[in-house]
Each structure stands twice: as C-alpha cells, then as structure tokens.
Amino acid sequence: MLRWAQAALSRRSLLLGGGAATIGAAAICSTKTAAQETHRYHAAAGAPEVAASGPSHQSAHGAMITVGSVDNERNGFHPTKMLTDWYTGIVTDLPDGRKLRTFEITAEDKEIEIAPGVLFPAWTYNGRVPGPALRATEGERLRIVFRNNGSHPHSMHFHGIHAARMDGVPGAGVIAPGDEFVYEFEARPFGCHLYHCHALPLARHIHKGMYGIFVIDPDPARHPENAEVAKSRLLGSPENAEWQEMAMVMNAFDTTFDGENEFYACNTIAHCYAKEPIKVEKSRPVRIYLVNITEFDPINSFHLHGNFFDYFDQGTTLTPTLRTVDLIMQCQAQRGILEFTFKEHEAGLYMFHAHQSEFAELGWMGMFDVVETLS
Secondary structure (H helix, E strand, O other), X not given: OHHHHHHXXXXXXXXXXXXXHHHHOOOEEOOOOHHHHHHHHHHHHXXXXXXXXXXXXXXXXXXXXXXXXXOHHHHOOOHHHHOOOEEOOXXXXXXXXXXXXXXXXXXXXXXXXXXXXXXXXXXXXXXXXXXXXXXXEOOOEEEEEEEEOOOOOXXXXXXXXXXXXXXXXXXXXXXXXXXXXXXXXXXXXXXXXXXXXXXXXXXXXXXXXXXXXXXXXXXXXXXXXXXXXXXXXXXXXXXXXXXXXXXXXEEEEOOOOOOOOOEEEEOOOOOHHHHOOEEEEXXXXXXXXXXXXOOOOOEEEEEEOOOOEEEEEOOOOOOOXXXXXXXXXXXXXXXXXEEEOOOOOOOEEEEEEOOOHHHHHOOOEEEEEEEOOOO
C-alpha cells in the first residue's frame, strides 16, 4: 500500500509540478477554472435550486479539473456522441434463415488529444479510442472483416463464445501490417462484452487504445420467462426506445510510458462529462453499458451521487446480480449493465466518478444533467 501511495504521489507531482504542461499545456488546478464556470452555467439553466443551495460537487473534490478544451474535430470522435454511437453493421439473410451481421474494422496509428493540449500516439480501431461500440443480437452470425493498416501486428480478441481459431491470439487471427483477417462466430452469450487487441506485448497494445465495447442484445423469443426485460434491451424495439442507453468505457493513459497512468477518463477525454454534462430526461430510465479496460491499475470503479442503481454483472442475466447499490468495482476487462432512474429526483446536476479519488481528480469524473425534457 505504501508503494502504491508513493507511486500515486509521483504521478500527481508530475501533473501539479508542470509535467503535463510540458507535454502539451494541460494542467490540473485547484483554483477557479473554466469548467467551474460551465458547471455554474448548467446549474443555473437546469436547476436553479441546486445552484442556489446545493453543494458544489467539483469543489467537494478539490476543484481538480483540466483547463481548456479538447479539439474533438481534430480527434475525429466526440465523447458525448460516443455514448449512443452504436455500430450495428450490415445485416443480410443466410440460406438457413439466420441473420448475418457484418462489421468492418480497420486498425490505424493515430495521434489523439486525451486532455487539453495533451497528445497521445494511439493505436486505434476505426480511428477512435475506444473503438466502435459493436452491437448485435443473440443468435446472429457475426462476421468481422479486420484490416491492419497500422505499423504493428494487431488482432481482435472478442470476449464471448467462439472457436479457438477465431480467438485473436498469436497464431489465430493476429495479422501483420497490410493484412486482412475475417473473424466469424455466433453472437453468444447475450450481455455487455469487450473486444481488444491480443498481440504482444499485450499491456502496451491495450494501453495504446485497441479496445472497444461489444454488446449482444438478448433475443426475447429465447427468454420467455423474462421476455419484457429482454425486449427492453433489444435495440430498435418499442420497449427499448423508452430507455436512455449509453456506452461507457473506463480507460487511462500512460503519457510518459513508464507503466503508470497520468490521465484517467471515461471514453478517453479527461473530465469530458464534467465540462459537458450528459443530459438525461428525469422521466425515462437510464441504462449504462460499462466496461473497464484501465491498464496498469488493478481495479476501477463507478460511483453515482444522490441515487442508487441495479447492476447486472457481465450483462448475462435478465435479473440484477446486485440491487440498490451506488458503487461497483470492476477489474480489468470486467463489465456490466447499470440501470437507474431520476424519476423521483429534482432536476439538476448529479456527479458520477471513480471512487479512487485520484482517478476522479486526474480525469475520471462527470455529471448527469437531469432535465424535465430534452430540447
């Protein structure tokens, strides 16, 4: 524990001492920031009672937040749009009556901005970190056409059930730059899963950004005992339309390549959802597909302020594995589904973050902006 604390202090000292500024002008500060101004703006617009009498959540965490803005246009992806940007591929019919769902994924080297002014030399799937949020339905045949346009050998390893030759490990789907490989398997089991590169050295390939969320919706016809729940998870169904669903991937970045993370985030950009709170309608339930792919730290966590949620570990059940909790922990590659509602809450800003305080202060902290209706 002492060794961990010393390492954490070292990382914090790097940032507070100007290391990040040297890298690219980002800073973590405890003084008045542009983001605090944004917080006040949202509070005034959405929940004046909170702004007038409620606690200052960011001050409660020491007002530690990055200063400035990330150029999302330059990155080619936007963390808010990522929340609902499901990649459902192309669906065709097979001779046996089943559906074939085809995805096209390309690996490429790309410099991305992970905090204001901090550039990171990433390895990406389809030019983004995390990679596209793949979504399919239980029982479909999946075909993933993978092309490696990067500078190193890469692969796609899917957490799911498939043949060994489709595993994406060396000798089974790791391909050299310029090559192509087609992974094909049945979509099972339903749940909230993960894919990532399994080329060696594994830690470096994952940490450089080669991972993404992989959701398989349950087929309601296969689960008559919980058909209504299954329908609510089936993307595109009338029951699913009621839900506010989001894809969140907890990740971190070692900008000095010393095996320690300097920045933490959800969907890559430090403090992105603190500066641009996620708007949710209070009358509609919220469902979060959450994956932890943080490298170099043994666990990560998700804590929700002012509310509790039900949790479905791995997402492979239709009844909660934990009920009425406000905090869950995930080791690397663990994932699950969170369900909650603000129906009985007053409108306003509700914080969520890792409950490792250091992670929150170094980027993994955001807000839900609960509103009566979305404009």
